[in-house]
Amino acid sequence: MQSTAHDFKGNVGAALADPNLQDSLAKLKTGFSERRRQAAERLPEFEALRDRARDIKNHALANLDFYLEEFERKVTALGGQVHWAPTAEDARRIIADLCRGVGARTIAKSKSMVAEEIGLNEHLEALGIAPIETDLGEYIIQLRREPPSHIIAPAVHLTKDQVADTFLEHHSRLGFTRRLTERNDLVAEARQVLRQKFLDADVGLTGANFLVAETGSSMLVTNEGNADLSNTLPRMHIVLASIEKVIPTLEDAAVLLRVLARSATGQESSAYTTLNTGPRRPGDLDGPERYHVVLLDNGRSSVLGTEMQDMLRCIRCGACMNHCPVYGAIGGHAYGWVYPGPIGAVLTPQLIGVEEAGDLPNASTFCGRCESVCPVRIPLPRLMRHWREREFERHLTPRAVRQGLALWAYLARRPRLYRAVTGIANRALALLGRSDGRFGTLPLAGGWTRYRDFPAPQPGGTFHAQWKRGRWNRGRWNRGQGSRKR
């Protein structure tokens, strides 16, 4: 998809002004995150499992070439075929060739973030092959020609009424002419429309949550069962997965499954976890005749061995965005590309460049909630800080910010001058803001005061001055008791 990450600030403005989006986001704050907390509390071993999950992914990444080759060997031994795609363009070409090879006209597609990353749907459509999204959320946004706004809940930005309008618009020519008002009716109508499409599809395309090297299996976790219909009914099953999805063994999968569903939706287990290993076997009464796995690199191999390698542990649960105050305020579309939220702020500059997406890592309060809930303990704040530094190094930061920082650095290196200047500024601001304690506008601070008030300093001088007067008792400070005297 075409990125709009460069206009992040414009996107944010639009998101904050969208009442439907704000209604939908309000539900996010109590939904997923509360359910995750309860699920984690129900399993005493949860924290130990997170440690192990992190270690498993680290081990897999350190031996990635070995496990990928083992995976390929197993897939091939059982009659499947593995394709290696260094770039997004390679993956699109491989998949298009496979589809054309069986004369495919329609493809039943199960939600895949990697397919979004490589812009697969647009490519297939241009070739006259119709990809049909079968995950309910993806189906809704495909009808609306929108990108997903969340990695596990692609239509989380929409209200029920918006879905009802979309279905009426697109389903009325299929004979569904009544506008529905209940969620279960909407689900039932989508089921009915999509069931026929599953039966007619020539190819089923799915992603993979994990690729198991030990057995050559692709493992897929869903709640709806759409992925399973996609990989069972059509005569060809294509798995599209990025290279870091490979893990050594089924035992490793057990650990990762235990943290995945609980972190994502707070479920003990998702409804469907499916292992597919090769095409249909002799005597089977159903299943695909052909089984292909397309392994996508798209820049990931170059992240290995760098300080950014930790991002490759991600198992795409979405917990970081469910717990992020910035995502909670602006939703997923504002991030401008495929992956939103904290993990998006880290992945996107890597995948499409810091020039395009350098603003995303700035959209963080560094509250650290993302890292505290990440099932594989990715240090997301540290990785965002890394991109901020790259952005600064490349002189991509706006001039006003750079000049401001340069001025501050000049002063900070000269303590006496620093104290003099901040003392004057503090007194002036305290004096001017005395009446209501805040500023609605302030010279040189328009970027701040356009959206919120700037607080006027409290009486008592700068922090330095207060410290010197002994107002901040050292012991009290160290104990984190704050400044108030008892």
Add this chain to the structure above:
Amino acid sequence: MSGGPDEDRARILNGIRRSLQRGALTGDPRKAAEARLAEPPRGPAVARANLPPAERVELFCRWAELNNATVARVSAAEVPREVSAYLARNNLSAQAAMAPSPLLADFDWASQKMLSLRRGRAEASDQASVTGAFAGIAETGTLVMASGPDHPVTLNLLPDTHIVVLRENDIVGGYEDVWRRLRERYGKDCMPRTVNIITGPSRTGDIEQTIELGAHGPRRMHILVVRE
């Protein structure tokens, strides 16, 4: 521009090795990775996946119900009658597609005069299916279905109602016990084509984060836990 499949493969593998600052994996690290594949180490033990048999069955039933399945604990002789009764209770016609499995063939289906069973894969028109299960997982109330000529995958997915016959002895504690059983039954290097690990009926939370059952797979799941 791509140079062909072999070049693409080499480009990715060499890129990984370059980043990891080594050649192909050799020596002790390779031996360690090979040993891991040969004898997979288990993760942290989960207490609730390691209960004695009776409690294990109880836990399975509790979690299955919490995940919106229904459970009936029956003797082998009661299985055919419970299948008929379940269909009748839910106002469904007395017919189903059934897995052509020898294990299911042993039940006295002839005792149910009104029940019509067709053995084979599921078709789009089937309203209900009856299958066995390779295993049940107590930890989460989950069923494990292994595909093969005796268990077509479509039976797990296409009909609105899925009735599953599960022997108590096939209820294990956790996922790791299922992997062990799969290796014993099919060999370490040959997984069944499809292993469906299913927890309750199909569901979606894609509209306003509110769970609705029956998104694409079965709307109802009824599990007959058979006493030994």
